[in-house]
Amino acid sequence: APPEKPARLGLCAACHGEDGVGRIPGAPNLAGQKLDYLREALRQYRDGRRDIPVMRAATGPLTDAELDRLAEWYSALPPPKAAQ
């Protein structure tokens, strides 16, 4: 069964979609990405090891558990059908 929709998904979906397909330039596709990579990337954005202001602002208030729910949501989605 797919994971339950995370409470914080709306913040991500503006740029990455609820379906994990990037909506704006620079916003990567997330659908089907590896879970361990997404979990770690979110922590890197939150603590500044990835120094991207919009992502630091988005992840700053979130707990580890909230980050993990988001990573699980996007990882479980089917990858986009075609490149781009």
Next chain:
Amino acid sequence: APPEKPARLGLCAACHGEDGVGRIPGAPNLAGQKLDYLREALRQYRDGRRDIPVMRAATGPLTDAELDRLAEWYSALPPPKAAQ
């Protein structure tokens, strides 16, 4: 037509495969990822805005043009069929 195989692809392929499917824990899938995102991510790894030692070492010697050939290669590949 797919892009010509980049000269530097071997370095990437050890962890990401020539097919852009991550081979080891923590190595993301790259196949079908958005081109602009990959180009920018490679620059961030090279200059330390993404502070990941193995990626900084791998990208450090590469020119902008070499990074772009790698981004074009992986972006043009079909995404993995299923999650993970």
